[in-house]
């Protein structure tokens with residue numbers, strides 16, 4: 001998957017969050033989107049993925065040499081973010097069966113295999129609402145990292161993870177990044193230190209109205 005942004009700008013009300021961003025996100029690369037709290041990292045991630053409309057500029061998408069319409073991007077992306085919610089009324093097994101009906105896992109990986117990779121075997125039949133916050137985060141990451149999706153978006157991926165969880169993330173993000181376009185919004189180097197490119201959202205900030 002490739003995303004080409006040209007003179008991209010996003011404004012909320014009178015405030016430009018970023019402006020004049022021209023950058024090509026190449027296939028099979030990982031980019032860290034950096035900046036302090038409130039600088040616009042999540043806004044940029046959501047704009048690049050077509051979930052927010054840019055105020056100005058253009059975005060073009062392509063996958064395997066063919067152009068992709070913005071409406072088709074959701075089928076090609078996997079997303080993990082603190083503001084995305086899980087269906088908490090389901091057990092882990094039920095949730096994975098439900099979720100993978102519209103967002104399949106990578107070829108050869110079963111829902112049971114994913115449960116093992118997430119080390120959540122003992123919680124197979126537990127309601128997701130009874131998971132700890134770290135278990136929920138590991139689940140959100142697992143279904144994004146192991147989705148059959150060429151675009152992987154991770155917003156603050158180690159939120160709520162303890163040291164073991166962070167090491168788990170680091171191992172599995174590296175294992176699943178190859179061949180995809182990976183974008184990580186972060187302030188924590190251990191979340192993105194494997195990324196080949198860094199983009200500081202504040203370098204595209206504009207206070208002009």
Ligand SMILES: Nc1ncnc2c1ncn2[C@@H]1O[C@H](COP(=O)(O)OP(=O)(O)OP(=O)(O)O)[C@@H](O)[C@H]1O
Nearest residue numbers: 012013017035036037038039040041042043044185
């Ligand atoms: N829907 C919205 N309407 C108005 N303003 C918004 C909206 N979404 C975000 N903002 C504003 O845009 C700015 C950037 O927010 P954003 O969440 O993108 O920052 P961030 O860098 O991801 O922050 P953090 O590191 O705290 O998660 C903030 O000032 C925020 O209040």
